[in-house]
Amino acid sequence: MEINHGKDYYDNLIKLNCGRACLAYLIESKKITKLYFPFFVCSSIKQVCEKYGVEYECYYIDENFKPKFCNELNGKREYLYVINYYGQLDRQFLMDLKNKYHNIIVDNVCAFFQEPIDGCDTIYSCRKYFGVADGAYLYTDKVIQQEYQVDVSYKRMQFLLGRFEKSAAEFYDGYTENNKLFAEEPIKSMSKLTLNILRGIDYELVKEKRCKNYKYLDNRLKCINELFLKNCVGPYAYPLLIKNGSKLRQQLHKYKIYIPMLWPEVLEYMPQNKLEYRFANDILPLPIDQRYDESDMKYICEVIEELRMVDV
Secondary structure, three states: OOOOOOOOOOOOOEEEOOHHHHHHHHHHHHOOOEEEEEOOOOOHHHHHHHHOOOEEEEEEEOOOOOEEOOOOOOOOOEEEEEEOHHHOOOHHHHHHHHHHHOOEEEEOOOOOOOOOOOOOEEEEEOOOOOOOOOOEEEEOOOOOOOOOOEOOOHHHOHHHHHHHHOOOHHHHHHHHHHHHHHHHOOOOEOOHHHHHHHOOOOHHHHHHHHHHHHHHHHHHHOOOOOOOOOOOOOOOEEEEEOOOHHHHHHHHHOOOOOOOOOOOOHHHHOOOOOHHHHHHHHEEEEEOOOOOOHHHHHHHHHHHHHHHHHHO
16 A cells, blocks of 8 residues: 555544544543433443443433533543534534533544534544544543554455445445444554555545535425534534434435434433434434535435425
């Protein structure tokens, strides 16, 4: 492979192997004893807390993805974990939370291009946005003076290489298996392979294409979207919330439009009358990433509009 001599987007941040490792790093460096995080989340945060002996409580969110959190943090070792769903929490809102609670961790896994706020611990994931199998960035003011083992990525790359030359469906199992690998991974430094790929990306082009695709979908679909969305820089996906979204997700598969269900674990422990259940079940995170152009967005919209007409 060629050695890329560009710069990765967050060259000055701590480079680790995955988002879980970023949280584990913060737990160790800040001696966190208790974490408050949303019910609407994947199981990884809970698993990290249990692994490191951290007490935790969950809170609800509102229809704009904002925390419905009324507790007080008790001392320097309790933290509020805030997820920036689809980049819908703007800087001012996060700054206000920081000023109110002081100890907050911002999860920007779905908001890669939203810059960190001074003094506010922030986590970013690379594999949610780019063609890499791992990698994460951590912004924090508490650095552990320790050399971590460098991660090795080449064995995880098969599903990405396969999807490049063949259909995504053929390598879906590889994708899901890769996600499971991080459950037991310790804190490691970002792999050389991942870092090299990240140094070859045109980030301005990525932001431009994502924003353009997002705006196209919003112009076509906002009339049926139950979410009131804000514009954000380089969005992760276009979240479409509609009645029977779960059913539509299955129908879209027939047209080779594959829409993931984010945080499916929520359906196992949340009552059906809760907002979190509805969000997990019926939000369709439509793809708007840099692999696609306006013709792809047009196709997605036409299929959705056709399927909804049939249901009516």
